[in-house]
Structures are given as C-alpha cells and as structure tokens.
Amino acid sequence: MTELTEPIEPQKDDRTVIGVYHLTRAYGDRNALDDVSFSIGNGEFVFMVGPSGAGKSTLLRMIYMDEYPTSGQVVVGPFVSTRMRRRDIPYLRRRVGIVFQDYKLLDDRTVFDNVSIGMRITGASPYAIKRRVATLLNDVGLYHKRTQMPSSLSGGEQQRVAIARALVNHPSILLADEPTGNLDPDSAEDILRLLFRINSAGTAVLMATHDHSFVKNFGQRILHLRDGKVLEDHRTGLVGNLSDRLETVRLERERQRRVEQEIKRQRADALSTRKSE
Amino acid sequence: MLRRIYYIVDEAFRTVRRHKGLTSISIVIMSLSLLMLAVFLLATDNALRLVSEAQNEMKMYVYLKDGVSENSAEGLYQKILSQPEVSEVRFVSKDEAMQDFREQLGDDSDLLSTLRTNPLPNSFWVTPKEEFKTRDAMVDLAGRIEPLAGVEEVRYGREFLERFASVLKALYFVSAVVGFIVILSALFIISNAVRLTVISRRKTIEILKLVGATNPYIVAPFIIEGAFQAGIAAVLSLALLFGIAVLSRGVIPDLTFFSPEKSVVYLITCVVIGSMGSFFALRRMLQMR
Numbered sequence: 254m255t256e257l258t259e260p261i262e263p264q265k266d267d268r269t270v271i272g273v274y275h276l277t278r279a280y281g282d283r284n285a286l287d288d289v290s291f292s293i294g295n296g297e298f299v300f301m302v303g304p305s306g307a308g309k310s311t312l313l314r315m316i317y318m319d320e321y322p323t324s325g326q327v328v329v330g331p332f333v334s335t336r337m338r339r340r341d342i343p344y345l346r347r348r349v350g351i352v353f354q355d356y357k358l359l360d361d362r363t364v365f366d367n368v369s370i371g372m373r374i375t376g377a378s379p380y381a382i383k384r385r386v387a388t389l390l391n392d393v394g395l396y397h398k399r400t401q402m403p404s405s406l407s408g409g410e411q412q413r414v415a416i417a418r419a420l421v422n423h424p425s426i427l428l429a430d431e432p433t434g435n436l437d438p439d440s441a442e443d444i445l446r447l448l449f450r451i452n453s454a455g456t457a458v459l460m461a462t463h464d465h466s467f468v469k470n471f472g473q474r475i476l477h478l479r480d481g482k483v484l485e486d487h488r489t490g491l492v493g494n495l496s497d498r499l500e501t502v503r504l505e506r507e508r509q510r511r512v513e514q515e516i517k518r519q520r521a522d523a524l525s526t527r528k529s530e
Numbered sequence: 531m532l533r534r535i536y537y538i539v540d541e542a543f544r545t546v547r548r549h550k551g552l553t554s555i556s557i558v559i560m561s562l563s564l565l566m567l568a569v570f571l572l573a574t575d576n577a578l579r580l581v582s583e584a585q586n587e588m589k590m591y592v593y594l595k596d597g598v599s600e601n602s603a604e605g606l607y608q609k610i611l612s613q614p615e616v617s618e619v620r621f622v623s624k625d626e627a628m629q630d631f632r633e634q635l636g637d638d639s640d641l642l643s644t645l646r647t648n649p650l651p652n653s654f655w656v657t658p659k660e661e662f663k664t665r666d667a668m669v670d671l672a673g674r675i676e677p678l679a680g681v682e683e684v685r686y687g688r689e690f691l692e693r694f695a696s697v698l699k700a701l702y703f704v705s706a707v708v709g710f711i712v713i714l715s716a717l718f719i720i721s722n723a724v725r726l727t728v729i730s731r732r733k734t735i736e737i738l739k740l741v742g743a744t745n746p747y748i749v750a751p752f753i754i755e756g757a758f759q760a761g762i763a764a765v766l767s768l769a770l771l772f773g774i775a776v777l778s779r780g781v782i783p784d785l786t787f788f789s790p791e792k793s794v795v796y797l798i799t800c801v802v803i804g805s806m807g808s809f810f811a812l813r814r815m816l817q818m819r
Contacts, residue, residue: 317740340744340745342742343739343742343743343744343745344742345742346739346740346741346742347741347742351740357733357736357737357740358737359733359734359737361544361545361548361549361734362544370737370738370741371741371742373537373541374537374738374741374742374743374744374747375742376531376533376534376537378533379533418741421741422741422742
C-alpha cells in the first residue's frame with residue numbers, strides 16, 4: 254500500500270482506509286468541493302454532516318470514483334484517484350460497500366439474489382455465496398424473508414438488504430449516503446444501530462446525513478461540510494450507552510415537537526384575541 | 531471460469547424469463563427485419579442460380595464445310611480438343627442433326643419431307659471447361675477455331691453473351707448495394723430493439739457497476755440475450771420466408787428455397803448480427819464508470 258500512496262501531505266498512516274488530500278471538484282465555475290482534506294482510519298465511524306448541497310454526495314462519489322477530483326487526490330486502500338485506470342474501478346468497488354437513500358435494489362429478483370449479486374460477479378462458488386449471504390441476512394434479521402421480492406418489504410427492511418449487499422465482499426469501509434433519509438424515525442434508528450454494530454465488527458463507516466441533531470449524541474467523529482468546505486472535524490461527547498443515546502435523540506425530538514406545538518398554539522391564540530378585540 | 535460463464539448465462543436468461551413481453555416484442559421486430567434480409571438473400575440466391583445454370587449450358591457450335599473428308603474432320607476434332615479451354619467435343623453428323631430436328635418439330639416434321647437434300651452441316655459441339663465459360667474466353671477460342679481449314683462458321687450466342695455479361699455486372703452491383711443497405715438496416719433495427727431492453731435495465735447496469743462488476747460481466751449477458759433473440763427471430767423469419775416461397779410458387783415456378791447448408795449459414799449470420807447489434811446498443815453504457 255505504501256508504495257502506491259504518495260499523498261501530497263505527508264500524513265501517511267498505515268491504518269488509513271480513506272485519505273482525501275486537498276480535493277477540489279469544480280462544476281463549471283462553482284466548486285462543489287473546495288480544498289477538502291481528511292482521512293479515515295481503519296475501523297473508524299464518521300458522520301459527515303451538512304445541509305443538502307454541501308457536497309456530501311459529491312465527496313462520496315469521489316471516494317468510490319464515480320467521478321474524479323478536479324485537483325487533489327483521493328486514496329482508498331491501494332487505489333489512488335490520480336492513477337486509476339477505468340478497468341481498476343470494479344476492484345475498488347469490491348472493497349468499498351455503498352448504501353444509498355433509495356436502496357437501489359433490483360425489483361426483479363429476490364432478497365437473496367440481491368445480496369448475492371456482489372459475490373456472483375467475483376465468481377465465488379455457489380456454496381460460498383449461500384453461506385455468506387445466509388450469515389449476512391441473519392445479521393440484518395431478514396433471513397426469513399430471503400425468498401421475497403424487495404417490493405414486498407418495508408423501507409427499513411429494504412435498506413437492511415442494501416446494507417447486507419454492500420457487506421458481501423468484506424469491504425474495509427462502508428459508505429452510506431443518507432441511509433435513513435427515506436425512513437420513519439424507528440426504522441432510521443434500527444439502521445443506525447445496525448451501522449454501529451457493523452462498525453464494532455471492524456468495518457469503517459462513513460455516513461452522510463443532513464440531520465445533525467439525529468447523530469450528534471453518539472460520541473462519533475463528525476465531519477461538518479458546508480459549501481464544499483470542511484467546517485469542523487471533531488468528536489462529540491459520549492453520553493451513556495447506545496440505547497441511552499438513542500433515547501436522548503427521541504427525547505429531544507419529542508421536546509422539540511412539543512415546543513413547536515406550543516408555539517403554534519400561542520400564535521393561534523394571539524391571532525384569535527386580536528380578532529376579538 | 532466455468533462458474534462465471536454459468537452466472538453470466540443465468541443472468542442473460544433471467545431477463546428473458548422476467549421480461550417475456552419485452553423479449554417477444556423485440557423478437558417480432560427482429561424477425562421482421564431479418565425477413566427483409568432473407569427475402570433479399572433468397573432473391574439473390576435464385577438469380578445467381580439462374581446465372582450459373584445459363585453458364586453451364588454455354589456451348590460452342592462449330593459448323594463444318596460440306597465435303598470435308600472424314601480424315602480432315604478427325605484432324606479438326608483433335609485440334610479443337612487440344613485447345614486448353616475445351617473439355618469436351620462431340621461430333622454431330624448431318625443425319626444426326628436432321629434426326630434431332632425432326633424430333634424437335636414433332637408433328638410439324640412433315641415439313642421436312644419435301645426436302646431432297648439435307649441442308650444441315652456436320653458440326654462439333656464444344657463444351658468449354660468450367661473456368662472458361664466466360665465471354666472473353668469464348669471470343670478468344672472462337673477466334674482460334676474459325677480460321678482452321680474445313681470450318682465454315684463458329685456460333686456461340688455472341689450477343690446473348692455480351693448482354694449477359696453486362697446484366698451480370700449490374701446484378702452483382704445491385705445486390706452488393708442492396709445487401710449492404712439491408713444488412714445495415716437489420717443491424718440498426720436489432721440494435722434499437724436491444725436498446726429497449728438495455729434502457730429497461732439501466733438500473734441493473736448501474737447497480738452491477740456499483741458492486742464492482744467488470745464490463746465483460748455486464749455486457750456478456752446482453753450479447754447472449756441478443757444472440758438468443760436473433761436466433762429465434764432468424765428461425766421465425768426463415769419459416770415466414772418458406773411460407774412466402776410456397777405461396778409464390780404459382781407466380782415464380784422456378785423459385786427454390788435455401789439449401790440446408792445455406793439455411794444454417796443464414797442462422798449463424800443472424801446470430802452474429804444480433805450479438806453485434808447488442809454490442810452497439812451497449813457501447814454507450816460502457817462509457818459510464
């Protein structure tokens with residue numbers, strides 16, 4: 254790995270899974286990403302937070318090399334963006350699991366077949382595929398639904414299938430682009446728990462989300478992105494265990510809802526009193 | 531390796547099974563455009579057969595002067611036979627010619643009974659070798675036989691041959707041009723039919739790319755699918771063509787259908803066209819990362 258990676262910045266780290274060095278991506282005269290640098294270590298969990306249009310998805314696309322930087326460099330394991338050949342890309346994708354907001358499952362095949370597709374392309378034996386897929390579906394709690402079509406599953410279940418598919422080739426990092434964006438709070442929580450569990454088993458996770466309040470209490474590293482720049486890169490404080498933290502999120506949501514309701518009520522009151530005067 | 535092939539073939543037929551409607555539509559479109567090709571090929575095939583039959587009947591008649599002795603006739607026979615172009619020479623005597631003529635006339639042979647002498651000359655019927663059955667070779671050969679002693683006249687249907695040669699040239703030209711257009715349009719139509727399935731499976735292609743499938747793995751199922759569809763379409767078009775040929779026997783009695791070998795070659799050509807069409811339809815998809 255070391256002979257391949259010669260980052261512009263001398264912050265080499267053998268534990269690095271993703272290194273982003275002075276990355277700029279321009280679309281026309283607009284910089285979607287502007288001189289972004291950071292790295293993610295082996296087994297790390299990072300939230301990437303920022304409003305929509307901040308460049309989160311663009312950054313993720315640079316990492317799985319759907320696009321290349323205008324300047325700067327992305328390093329993923331032995332793959333260096335400035336030295337990629339088109340035919341290397343599939344091999345990069347096998348080491349990076351990707352999950353999207355819209356799941357991107359194939360509606361014309363079963364849950365099992367959706368997960369196994371990533372292994373079939375590598376030419377793995379049917380036996381190995383069966384074992385690995387069964388393990389993963391068990392992990393995400395959907396083994397009993399393996400013969401169903403994705404369309405018959407709930408959103409949260411579909412996302413869990415997508416996560417299982419992303420993990421099938423033992424990637425060193427899982428990229429998740431707003432994985433909870435389409436889900437109700439309970440399913441979103443489930444997905445987040447699942448991602449934590451995956452991370453504790455050793456896979457690095459980079460999850461992009463616009464919902465800061467949802468993720469700020471988990472004691473994870475948070476990368477704030479705004480207007481294509483890294484605003485802040487810090488670790489939040491840890492409050493209790495995971496369930497407590499999820500409870501905190503719930504509590505906060507509930508309080509926020511109550512406050513909003515109260516504000517609405519007061520406004521309505523004010524209006525009606527003004528009318529009656 | 532074998533396993534990969536199995537996965538790829540499985541992938542190809544999975545779509546055929548899942549999208550029966552779309553597959554049948556594109557098979558119908560393909561078979562109609564291939565029918566166009568097949569009609570053209572059958573027409574060309576028959577035209578060429580007629581040409582070669584006409585060529586096979588190409589003969590030269592060498593008429594001898596009256597009163598040529600048997601000896602000099604024998605010498606002449608040897609001389610003609612020794613020409614490099616000649617494969618066969620047959621002597622047809624006056625009497626034989628008259629007999630022949632009588633038979634040809636049939637009921638009208640009474641006409642001949644008024645004749646006191648036989649006006650038909652002795653002659654040699656010369657069959658040239660296969661490779662010399664061309665206009666130029668015939669002119670050349672006639673030029674050498676005509677001045678020989680005892681020869682009255684050499685006939686070989688000169689005008690016919692001349693017209694024939696230019697017709698042949700035109701025929702080759704037209705069939706080359708039309709063939710080119712027909713094959714191109716078949717390729718175009720098939721490529722578009724495959725594009726339908728490609729578009730309907732854009733998401734599959736996108737996902738395959740995301741999970742790290744290599745281009746060959748993505749493309750191969752489409753090629754197999756295209757070849758499979760074209761194969762079925764080819765069989766259908768051949769069946770349709772056979773029906774048309776049978777129906778038009780009344781109008782064109784000489785029409786012959788493809789020989790089994792030619793049918794096989796046609797099927798293989800169609801399968802190749804089908805896979806090429808798929809490949810062209812996919813080329814743009816391959817440019818994506």
